Amino acid sequence: MPQNTRAASRGYRAVLRVPEFRAVLAAHLLSLLGIVVAEVALTVLVYQLTRSPLLSALTFALGFLPHLLGGTLGASVADRFPARRVLVGCDLLCAACAAVMVLPGSPVALLLALRCVMAAVAPVFHGTRTAALADILGGGGAYVLGRSLLRIVSQSTLIAGFGVGGAVLAAVSPRRALCLTAGAFLVSALLLRLGTRARPARAAAAGAARAGSLAGARLLLGDRRVRALMLMFWVPPLFVVAPEALAAPYADARGFGPEALGLLLGGMAAGHVGAELWAGSRLGPRARSRIVLPCAVAGLVPLVGYAARPGLAACLVLLVLAGAGGAYLVGLDAWFVAAVPEELRGRAMTLVASGTMTVQGVGMALAGLAAEFADAHLVVAGAGVLGIVCTALLAREVRRSGAGGGRGAAGAAASPAAPTEGRDGADHDMTNR
Structure with missing residues (x-):
């Protein structure tokens, strides 16, 4: 086995030996479970109160739409204040929102408004935590594998989380289930407060947060390299969500039955988890860099197979393969953290998080x-074709933006041919920094 592959296979274990990262990972799992339970419980609660399918569906949509507002206007918070304070504050705010939802007699409008607040906070929390990982693990291979583990936990939670939420609602009422959400956020806040170190803010807090967020966004998006990498985070998900968005109508049209719907919704997440584990544990830094652009395009190819109206087994194969294309994110993380200067890192990660959630909501809509x-299977196939074309064009721009090796407005560019991950031996020395 090559040396870099042996080092990569040890990488996940080395990252998990970092105490601060273990605290972050445990808090991540708890907050995710809290969000999933809240989504299921709120959807049921709103429907019980209104008997309106539209308002019930809107509860899910509100998990996506406020990300754009929160990520755009609140991005500078991730850099202007100490990371631990921001993370704990976000968790406490979400716990407070869930606690108010529990109160008997809370009107539907208030429930939906509180859901918006929780969703708007999410990109600030995500961006702050992602930027803090570079402080906890360093900016090389350990950071990439830490990000990978967080995504694996996210995808695994999606596979099992809705089943957990359903089981909880079978035992308790929706409002009691929301007590679990509040508790999960409180424990997450406690883990982050006690399990991570206090570090100073990355940038001075000058001027209004909104102005700082917009100025940072203009600077980041004005840099050709950073803009191209951000779009690489956003464009493939815009199209790859089509089969999940249309899983219910497709299953109904093919007569699969309700039990098959859960399999269709979990297939892509299962493929993503398996591929990311493979890329993170079996590939070294150079190999992870080489697969970024091919995997980003290849992940959209299985969607074209929907044109043949596949049966359930074939659908699952296509979805797993589409999810496996998500392995491109492992190498893309290394390029991105190298392209963004430290003082803008929190804002950059917040923009990436909010943009990803927003484009997924737009793609579903x-x-x-x-x-x-048009028939659902033709829509999915069309999304695959359009996604392949757009991602291939974007891949060419990513290559061109890194070819010059110059330094743009937002920082140094990392060339796809020579990623910075591993330059300092980070894959071999994953100590807590």
């Missing part, structure tokens, strides 16, 4: 709109 005029 567009897929649903297209399905009003």
Whole structure:
């Protein structure tokens, strides 16, 4: 086995030996479970109170839409204040929102408004935590594998989380289930407060947070390299969500039955988890760098297979393969952290998080709109074709933006041919920094 592959296979274990990262990972799992339980419980609660399918569905949509507002206007918070304070504050705010939802007699409008607050806070929390990982693990291979583990936990929680939420609601009422959400956020805040070190803010807090957020966004998006890498985070998910968005109508059209819907919704997440584990544990830094652009495009190819109206088994294979394309994120993380200067890192990660959630919501809405005029299987196949073309064009821009090796407005560019991950031996020395 090559030396870099042996080092990569030890990487996850080395990252998990860092006490601060273990605290972050445990808090991440708890907050994710809290969010999933809240989504399921709120959807049921709103429907019980209104008997309106539209408002019930809107509860899910509100998990996506406020990310754009929170990520755009609040991004500078991730750099202007100490990371631990921001993370704990976000968790406490979400716990407070969940606690108010529990109160008997809370009107539906208040429930939906509180859901918006929790969703708007999410990109600030995510961006702050992602930037803090570079302080906890360093900016090389350990950081990349730490990010990978957080994504693996996220995808695994999606596979099991809705089942857990359903089981909870089978035992208790929706409002009691929301007590678990509040508790999960409180424990997450406690883990982050006691399990991570206090570090100073990355940038001076000058001027209004909104102005700082918008100025940072303009600076980041004005840099050709950073802009291209951000789009690489955003463009593939815009199209790859189509089969999940249309899983219910496709299953109904093919007569699969309700039990098959859960399999269709979990197939892509399962593929993503398996591929990311493989890329993180079996590949070295150079190999992870080489697969970024091919995997980003290849992950959209299975969607074209929907044109043949596949059966359940074939659908699951296509979805797993599409999810496996998510392995491109492991190498993309290394390029991105190298391209963004430290003082803008929190804002950059917050923008990436909010943009990813927003484009997924937009992609789902567009897929649903297209399905009003065409069969679901044709919409998914069309999304695959369009996604392949757009991602291939973007891949060319990513290569060009890194070819010059110059330094743009937002920081140094990292060339795809020579990523910075591993330059300092980080894959071989994953100590807590």
